[in-house]
Amino acid sequence: MFFALLVYAAIICIVVRIIKYFIRYGIDYYFEKLAEYQKNQKNTED
Template sequence: MMGANGAVLFSLLIYAALLYGAVRLIKYFIRYGIDYYFEKLVEYQKNQKHTED
């Protein structure tokens, strides 16, 4: 019976590790995606000012 419990525990551990990795990856993409968006926004606004002059 202990072998079955060990297998369930091991599979839960792997599932938790995959979930943790996915959450970290999503947070990374959100953080750097927002930074990229604002960089492009500033660049766009600078270009708009130059075309108005």
């Protein structure tokens, strides 16, 4: 019983870390693409 709880806790911790990782890098990636897009928009206006 106790061992099963430890396994569940470990799985939850791993899942939370993966989600945090994807959120952090997903946001960074999004802002990079947004900046790139805005730069391209400015270039087409000139």
